[in-house]
Amino acid sequence: MSTTGESDTIATPDAETPVSTSTNRRQPYGQGFLDTISEGWAERPDTAPPARAQAAYTAARRDAVSAAFPGKRLVLPAGELKQRSNDTDYPFRAHSAFSHLTGWASDAEPGSVLVFEPRAAGGHDVTLYFRERADRTTAEFYSDASIGEFWIGPRPALSGVAADLGLATAHIDGLELHDDDLVLDENDDLTRFVSELRLVKDAYEVAQMKLAIDVTAAGFDDIVAHLPEVVAHPRGERIVEGVFHQRARSDGNAVGYDTIAASGPHACYLHWTRNDGAVVPGDLMLIDAGAEVDSLYTADITRTLPVSGRFTDIQRRIYETVREAADAAFAAAKPGVRFRSVHEAAMQVIATRVAEWGLLPVTAQEALDADAGGHHRRYMVHGTSHHLGIDVHDCAQARRDMYYDGLLEAGMVFTIEPGLYFQIDDVTVPEEYRGIGVRIEDDILMTADGPVNLSAGIPRTADEVEAWIARLSA
Template identity: 85%
Template sequence: MSTTGDSDTIAQQPAQTTSTSTNRRQPYGQGFLDTISTGWAERPDSLPPERPQAEYARARREAVSAAFPGRRLVVPAGELKQRSNDTDYPFRAHSAFSHLTGWGADSEPGAVLVFEPRETSGHDVTLHFRERADRTTAEFYSDASIGEFWIGPRPALAGVAADLGLATAHVDAFEEHADDAVVGTDADLTRFVSELRLVKDEYEIEQMRLAVDVTAAGFDDIVAHLDAAVAHPRGERIVEGVFHRRARSDGNAVGYDTIAASGPHACYLHWTRNDGAVVPGDLILVDAGAEVDSLYTADITRTLPVSGRFTDIQRRVYEAVREAADAAFAAAVLGVTFRSVHEAAMQVIAARVAEWGLLPVTAEEALVADSGGQHRRYMVHGTSHHLGIDVHDCAQARREMYYDGLLEPGMVFTIEPGLYFQIDDVTVPEEYRGIGVRIEDDILMTEDGPVNLSAGIPRTADEVEAWIARLSPPGR
């Protein structure tokens, strides 16, 4: 996705528990109440081994502790959010909470990570959450939000402590002293943990590669099902659904709402309504990313000719965007500013739209920072953003660390130039109108330079046409 500014602010949020309707529940008979707690097999009491990410999460917590000596810090996972009546949205923990605990898709709503300062130095760090209700309690069968009869097995304090290598305690122990939390640390803590994610460790890079692999398989699925999308009146939703199936089967979910934008919809940067037809002769722009169980997500865009081949004008626009992407990739070298990547792409975009006669000024004049910018009409978004456990990762980092920061090994970011000629834009010739193209790849910065993690997904116009031909059903 192509904009930044998403908030990852750490803040204590009021609890929003599931709205459980009781007026429709049948009363329990005394026989049920007398026997429901008996007749259950013993649960195994063995503890799990420490998960691989635990050592990395421990190092992150140590960095936080060192940065905030003597201060009590609270990082909440967040609460369930109501969708309608007694139905909640799927829970996803706050990114900073998952980053600092190593608890991903299996984390618990209402959990809090607490850094309690020691009298000498450092912090005692404890993960507080609501332990599973014992089968001798009424919650086991009567509480639809936490009862295991309703939602399945829930984690135990001892098991999570072993799994994450982290001290645990019941959330009630935290709530008794919640008012003692130091006020005013949220902004500082939010900034610090956001900047802590600018450079990924080995585990994070491994997870990014996994997310890209799942996403690549999802794009193959889309190409293989283009005919089904064409056949349905809301074919964009077929594309969205095909990708979602892959993201759920091989990962945790989609990392953000999939953009499946066919025809002129491709010119709307965040088109997620996905209710349009997929029409032969048009292009379809698909911006999608799979989030894996660790919550790390890919963010990749490909633009496909629905009929399998680009028209001449579509190819011209597509290859100009690819040229801009390649220029941005070439500019992404160690030690340059992050904004240099965007500037390299803009030079190509300005040159091409000027060459096509779409600008009232020269490309050089358009590129003047204060007085120019005419080319940005056709690409209003930025070229790159950091990527990781959030699709727009590190969003609360300071400008001097992000936009004006220097590229370092371990950084992961997108390169995603585009050209969008809206259907009613009379500043462009009619043959351009309704064409939207974006190419987006996920880039890892290494000591040897940039590595395109998604390079295996076809990129050039020729490769895309061959891709569609290879995966299309016989006789297409």
């Protein structure tokens, strides 16, 4: 049975004939059903919940948006359900800016809209519009599989959401749009501002990031503990993905992005999410995974494991070089330095080491030349860091001079994730390097006193990783 997008052929009390539909899966309701479906239901409690923990923080964020757009009417939709196939939809996830400004996260309603209505005296009245639950006397209750509570379960009431989020609420039917509205993802200024608003996290956001990392750390432990099962299955990468997904769903909301479970040569494909390969002893397995918690904040962590439990000499050399680059990037991250300095510090290590191994046609210094160099980037084509938060690649619409060329500030959360990737058919490297891919990724909080590695509790050094596997997968 599909769970969304279906509306059975019905006969309604105020219609003499059933509503026709274009599908042959739907059956008409008999008159006995129609006569009794609205009866025999217990009264619903209508008690208002206390405001959720982030309500004070979301109010402050909305105040910042209001101050930035005086006299402008702002419209921020949560988004709609997206079709997966025929009459099934993907799980709904509200727009990140909408959730950031409302606090409505994994429980947000599709089709909701946050509106900032300018006041003549200044400031804005902010209202959250959404479709309130239908009374059980209406046909919607039993006939509409997208929004009917008989199909999807209880939906929230306007009064309950207002108390929960500390926001005025209204039915979506009362929303009118104007030609001069500034609409999220249509107006560049609004889209940019709400993205840049997330560059510095508040105390609630930092706590949620720590929670997401804790769940992710438990998921990595689960993977290591299941290594024998992973190796035994012909598509062991799928087992890795499934094990992590179970932890993300049981202790959080979902995965924050598609898990990368890349073993052997697959580890050299930066966004390998097919996850259909075997996990073979003697190879390395790169796992890039993050749990998203109910507030929608996500971790983003990568560890690279020797499947047999111990690194070979060449694997250890490559692995420890990547860790050296990560540690150099961490050391370079300080309040007041440019964000791009983190990447530059990692690249200094990568270029130096691959030059020492004889893999470059030029010196490391020549490779690091911004205009004429870049030879080392063949083996690490991606950047070292990105902002992290309610999106895995958070603040993506921020201006370059606020992001890549911006200064690090206390409250920023970002990744450090250097890597080395020697593709299986890359004849520029010795044969023993080919098919080895390594990445180490940690989630970093900048404080006034310097960076803090929030994911440092997940084993990082080659020795720690070997001991981790020995402890959990025996």
